[in-house]
Every structure is written in structure tokens, then in C-alpha cells.
Amino acid sequence: MSISTSLFRSSEIQLTAIDHDKDPAIEAVWTTDPGFARMVSTEPMKPISADQVKKKYEKIEKRFEEEKDLYYFQVRLNRDNRLIGFGLIENISWTNRTADLILGIGAAGDRRSGYGTKILEMLVQFSFQELNLRKLSATIPSYNPAAIALIQKAGFVQEACRREALQKDGTYWDELIFGLEKGR
Amino acid sequence: MLSNNLLKGDRVELVALEPERDSKLWAEWRQNSEFTRLLDDAPATLYSRKANKEWMEKHLEDFLEFEFMIRPLDQTEPIGFVGLEGNIRFHQDAFIGIGLGNPANWGKGYGTESMNLILRYAFLELNLHRVSLNVFGYNERAIRSYQKNGFVIEGKAINAIERDSKFWDVYYMGILKREWLKSYQEISWKTQ
Numbered sequence: 001m002s003i004s005t006s007l008f009r010s011s012e013i014q015l016t017a018i019d020h021d022k023d024p025a026i027e028a029v030w031t032t033d034p035g036f037a038r039m040v041s042t043e044p045m046k047p048i049s050a051d052q053v054k055k056k057y058e059k060i061e062k063r064f065e066e067e068k069d070l071y072y073f074q075v076r077l078n079r080d081n082r083l084i085g086f087g088l089i090e091n092i093s094w095t096n097r098t099a100d101l102i103l104g105i106g107a108a109g110d111r112r113s114g115y116g117t118k119i120l121e122m123l124v125q126f127s128f129q130e131l132n133l134r135k136l137s138a139t140i141p142s143y144n145p146a147a148i149a150l151i152q153k154a155g156f157v158q159e160a161c162r163r164e165a166l167q168k169d170g171t172y173w174d175e176l177i178f179g180l181e182k183g184r
Numbered sequence: 185m186l187s188n189n190l191l192k193g194d195r196v197e198l199v200a201l202e203p204e205r206d207s208k209l210w211a212e213w214r215q216n217s218e219f220t221r222l223l224d225d226a227p228a229t230l231y232s233r234k235a236n237k238e239w240m241e242k243h244l245e246d247f248l249e250f251e252f253m254i255r256p257l258d259q260t261e262p263i264g265f266v267g268l269e270g271n272i273r274f275h276q277d278a279f280i281g282i283g284l285g286n287p288a289n290w291g292k293g294y295g296t297e298s299m300n301l302i303l304r305y306a307f308l309e310l311n312l313h314r315v316s317l318n319v320f321g322y323n324e325r326a327i328r329s330y331q332k333n334g335f336v337i338e339g340k341a342i343n344a345i346e347r348d349s350k351f352w353d354v355y356y357m358g359i360l361k362r363e364w365l366k367s368y369q370e371i372s373w374k375t376q
Contacts, residue, residue, distance in 0.1 A: 044274055095227050096346050135343060160339020160356040164314055165277045172313070177356065179341055 007126050008073075013118050015073035015087060015126070018057045023074060024050035026083050030106035039144050040104040042166055042175070068092075071126070075103075075119055084110045087119045089127055089136075097134040099127060111146070120154050124180065134182045141166050142174040156180040190309060191252070193297045198252035198266065198305070201244060206253060207237035209262060213285030222323050223283050225345050225354070250310065254284070254298045263289045266302045268310070276313035278306060291325070299333045304368070307361050314360045320345055321352040334367045335359045 008015045028050040030036045037045040048056075060072045070090040076083050085105040092099040103119045105111045127133045138156060140147045143166075152158075156178035164172035191198040211233045213219050220228040231239070243251055251267035264284035271277045280302060284295055306312045317335065319326050327337075335357040343351035 042271070042275065093225060096225055096344065098344055135341075137341060137344070158339075159341050162277075162314075162316060162338055162356060162358055164360060165271070165275060165316065165358070167275050167313070177339060177341060179344070181343060 001125075001129060007122070007130055009078070010118055010122055012078055013084070013115060013122075014076050014078055015119075015122055016076050018061070018072070018074055019083075020054060020057060023083055024053040024057070027053045027106065030104075033106075033108065035108055035111070036104060036106055038168065039141075039147065040102065042141060069094075071131070073123075075115070084115060085119065087123045089123060089131070092131070092133070097132065099131070099133050099136055101127070101136050101138050116146075116150050117153065120150060124154065128182045136180045138178045140176050140178060141168075142176060143168060148176065148178075151178045154180070155184075190305060191301060192257075193301050194257075196254050196256050196294055196297050196301070198298065198301055199255045199262065201240055201251055201253055201265075203237045203240040203244070206262065206265075207233045207240060209285060210236040210240075213283075216285075216287065218287070219283065219285060221347065222320065222326070223281075225320070250278075250305070252302070254294065256294065263294060264298065266298050268302065268306055268312075268315070270316065272310065272312065276311065278310070278312055278315055280306075280315055280317045282317075295326075296329055296332060299330070303333065303359070303364055307364055307368075312361065314358055315364075316356070316358045319355045319357060321355065322347070327355060327357075330357055333359070334364055336363075 028048060031053070032047040034045055037047075060070070064070055064072065069092045070088065073087045074083055075085045075087055084107070085103065087101075087103040089099050089101055101120070101123050103116060103123065105115055124136060127136055136156075137159075138151050140151060157180070158176055159179045160177040162175040162177070165175040166173040211231065214230055217228045243249055249267060249269045251265065253262035254264040254266055255262045263286060264282070266280065266282040268278040268280055270279040280299070282295060282299060282302070284290055303315060306315050317330065319330065321340070331337075336359065338356045338358045340353040340355050342353050344354040345352040
């Protein structure tokens with residue numbers, strides 16, 4: 001890696017800024033899919049309109065402006081610039097040099113295509129090489145085995161299991177905390 | 185019959201926040217950096233009485249937060265705070281925050297009894313399924329005391345905190361309602 005190595009572009013995908021005109025309608029559709037909505041958040045699933053997505057984007061940018069404790073990226077395919085997902089570095093503690101990672105692939109057809117692995121790789125690289133963080137964490141529900149496989153493949157190790165911390169579909173699930181230290 | 189003594193133990197009582205009075209206490213407590221560093225992984229810092237008061241008033245508006253001051257039965261002023269926040273609504277889980285301001289009050293059992301009271305409140309009044317907390321690796325006294333309250337260590341975020349040029353783990357601890365109910369039968373000061 002050198003200064004000229006792109007932080008935002010890899011072989012297939014790019015980390016990009018929000019497009020306030022085009023992205024809201026696309027993400028609004030994602031919020032109607034349990035395979036997306038229930039995996040990226042433990043909050044109850046609730047489809048939102050393009051207008052509400054727009055407000056969410058504005059909130060994210062305002063938060064960045066005021067607190068500088070998160071970095072949010074829209075992920076697009078290099079070949080046609082199509083929006084396929086997002087990546088988020090949040091809860092940054094600048095004194096401890098730690099943060100939490102979240103990512104999501106919007107459409108079912110784009111999952112299981114290796115994009116998640118790529119996004120995670122880029123988020124980790126950006127966190128360690130540009131933000132100078134030294135430890136990253138990811139919180140994943142036990143009902144999301146795809147995310148668990150993804151995070152473990154990237155070298156994260158399970159550090160805690162919050163037993164029965166989540167309730168979905170009438171049953172209890174554990175909330176797992178994974179961690180990755182720079183240089184390990 | 186329901187308990188008419190839900191928030192009262194043998195030695196302490198959980199009482200309402202009063203920003204006018206408590207902002208002064210918080211400002212004093214925070215002056216002791218050890219207190220702040222045991223409480224929070226953000227840099228220890230000082231807040232004016234005014235800032236403390238505004239922060240408390242904001243807290244009071246949020247009905248999802250259950251925050252109390254700890255007052256010994258034989259004293260007029262609170263000596264600490266205890267509160268619950270988190271996934272209370274959707275997942276019946278909450279994180280506990282607890283602290284005793286003046287080190288002279290540490291190691292006397294006030295914390296243990298306050299913890300027992302807030303657990304009873306969490307499980308018997310808020311109907312939570314579990315209660316969680318995070319504690320820092322350098323706070324060994326607290327870890328031991330939480331274990332006495334029935335919490336188990338559910339893992340550690342390795343080296344998640346840097347302080348005094350050393351790295352420390354953040355412990356995840358939790359207690360499930362069914363675990364708590366078992367030990368609750370044995371607590372002598374249960375609801376009168």
C-alpha cells in the first residue's frame with residue numbers, strides 16, 4: 001500500500017458519497033426486504049419512504065459535521081455505478097482509537113456475490129490506514145450466520161456473547177461481539 | 185400483594201433526580217478524575233454546574249431512561265446514581281450505569297444494595313428479560329461486586345481502552361431473569 005493506492009476504489013466496487021437525488025428511492029425499496037432490514041439493525045423492521053431515507057442521509061451528514069465520530073459510504077459497482085449497499089464506521093473513539101463497523105447489501109440478488117467481503121476489506125483498510133484506528137468491533141445477531149461467516153473470514157474473532165439479548169420470531173437470540181486489532 | 189417498597193432497601197433508597205441539587209453533586213464528583221475514568225471511556229473532563237443541569241434535564245425528558253439517585257436512608261443528600269437504558273422496548277434488555285461519587289462511600293455495600301434494588305426494579309417492574317453492563321478491566325472491585333450481584337462475564341473486548349499508556353479490556357457482563365429469580369429467593373431483604 002502506498003499514498004497512491006486508492007482508499008475508495010477496488011477491483012469491482014467503490015466507496016462513494018451519498019447521492020441525495022438518486023439513492024433515497026433505491027434504499028426505500030431495500031427497507032421493505034426483511035433480508036436487509038432485519039440484518040442491518042436489531043430495531044423492528046419498518047419500511048420507510050424515499051423522503052424519510054433522504055432525512056436519514058441528512059442526519060448522517062449532520063452527525064459527521066458535528067461529532068466527527070462516523071464515516072458513511074455508499075457502495076457502487078465500478079462497471080455501471082449502480083448502488084448496491086453501504087458501509088459505516090461509527091462510534092469512533094478518537095482517544096481509544098476504536099470504532100464499530102456495519103455494512104449491508106441492499107438487494108437479495110447482490111448478496112452472496114463477494115461484495116460484502118470486499119466492502120469489509122475496504123472499511124478495515126480505511127480504518128487502519130487512514131483513520132489510524134487500532135481496533136474495530138462488529139456486533140452481529142446470532143440469527144445472521146452470513147455476517148458471522150463474513151466477519152470471521154476477515155480475521156475478526158468473537159470476544160463476547162450477550163446471551164438472549166435479542167428477541168425475533170418469538171425466540172431469543174444471542175448478540176455476538178467480534179473484534180479485530182490492527183496488526184493481528 | 186404488590187410490594188409497597190419497590191425502591192427501598194435496608195440502607196439505601198432510589199430517589200428521583202433533582203437537577204438543581206444533583207448538578208452540584210455531579211460537578212463535585214467529576215472533579216475526581218478516578219470517578220470519571222471508572223465510569224466512562226471518553227476522556228475525563230469537567231462540566232459546569234449549568235452544563236450538568238442541562239444534561240440532567242434532557243435526561244428527564246426521555247421516558248425510556250430509568251435513572252435514579254442513590255440516597256442512604258440516614259442521609260439527606262444522594263451519594264450516587266444508578267440507571268437503565270438500552271433495548272428496553274423491543275428486546276427487554278437494558279444496560280446499567282451505576283456510580284458512587286465520593287470514594288469515602290466505596291466498599292461499604294452501598295453499591296451492592298443499590299444494584300440489587302435496580303435489578304429487582306428491572307425484572308419485577310420493567311419486566312426485562314436480561315440486564316447488561318460494561319465495566320473496564322482496571323475496575324476489579326466493580327467486577328467482583330457485580331459477580332456477587334449474580335452477573336456473569338459474557339466476554340471481553342480485548343484492548344478496547346487505552347489509559348495511562350496501557351491497554352485494557354472492556355468486560356461484557358449480563359444476568360438473565362431466570363438466573364436472577366433463583367438468587368432472589370435467597371436475598372434476605374426481599375420485598376416486604
